[in-house]
Amino acid sequence: MHFHGFRAKDIFDGINWQALKNTGENMTQHRQLAEELIAEAEKQDGFRAGIAAIDEVLGGPSYKAVSVGNWKTNHSEKATPWLPDARSLLVLAMHHPENDPGLDWFDRGNTAGNRRMTKISEELGSWLFRSHGVRAQPLPYHVEKGGVYLKDAAVFAGLGVVGKNNLLLDRKWGPRVRLRAVLIKGRLPSGRPPEDFQPCQGCAMPCRKACPENAFALGQYDRPTCIQRLDSNRAHPIESGQRDSEGSPILVTEWCRSCEFACPVGEK
Ligand code: B12
Structure with a gap:
């Protein structure tokens, strides 16, 4: 670490x-x-x-x-x-x-x-x-x-x-x-890792194909490759649609969410 x-x-x-x-x-x-x-x-x-x-x-x-x-x-x-x-x-x-x-x-x-x-x-x-x-x-x-x-x-x-x-x-x-x-x-009774919820089983993994950097190319998540994309997101902020008190557009970083949005699990 x-x-x-x-x-x-x-x-x-x-x-x-x-x-x-x-x-x-x-x-x-x-x-x-x-x-x-x-x-x-x-x-x-x-x-x-x-x-x-x-x-x-x-x-x-x-x-x-x-x-x-x-x-x-x-x-x-x-x-x-x-x-x-x-x-x-x-x-x-x-x-x-x-x-x-x-x-x-x-x-x-x-x-x-x-x-x-x-x-x-x-x-x-x-x-x-x-x-x-x-x-x-x-x-x-x-x-x-x-x-x-x-x-x-x-x-x-x-x-x-x-x-x-x-x-x-x-x-x-x-x-x-x-x-x-x-x-x-103190200690409160805790939950348990869900055993009845295995949503990735049998999935064609569109999440892995959606990565613009191909960070899953080696069969698992590769952190340095993902970081390249987020560094680039940070270097290219977008307009938020809001303006500051002087009237200039407020720029924000929009982080990549491709692997998130491509996932078929759960409500959008
Ligand atoms: C540093 C960080 C980053 C870094 C490094 C990411 C990384 N994974 O290493 C960067 C900037 C690249 C990044 C990217 C992203 N991040 Co981030 N990130 C973090 C942060 C602060 C710490 C994560 C970390 O360092 N993990 C340690 C590394 C070594 O492990 P890991 O890659 O996460 O993998 C571990 C887990 O998957 C776990 N695991 C795997 N299988 C299993 C099974 C079981 C049973 C258990 C218990 C655990 C477990 O073990 C793995 C290690 O062996 C967390 C917040 C937090 N305090 O936790 C948010 C967090 C993980 N990120 C988040 C998000 C959303 C993203 C992005 C989508 C970008 C975005 N739009 O925000 C991408 C997605 C990347 C991806 N597919 O993993 C969310 C995830 C929400 C979610 N649904 O999971 C978090 C929780 C923050 C939040 N706001 O809620 N992130």
């Missing part, structure tokens, strides 16, 4: 979990809390939610993988240390429909979709504390700033599976979702 910043996993590995074990009698209460929290999140239009156990996420495939290629983000975000004694994640998936491309446009250090997810994460954290006295902390997007690998988190929360396009395929919206996680103090 090439990250040199803060890594939540290092802190997590140093905690004495034996001292924090849940007692059996708390479990019913915890199950009810988890269900209420998911229901609260899913009240939001275009949202699905699940709970993942942090130890499963941190032991998942993304943490074992070596990231190749150099991706420099200009996403604005502060590094945050983790809430102590947190063992669960609320994982949120927000629909990014094809007919609302603006949600994915990168402008002034962020995207509209990500801003909305951050706001809703904060509101859910406040709701949890207000109604149940449980502390929560919305996590940053970037792993090197204290975030987690979100596709793994979504799989362990039971929201979907990782498809042949290397994206999380949500049960309802396929790959057309963006993900976010909120850290929760």
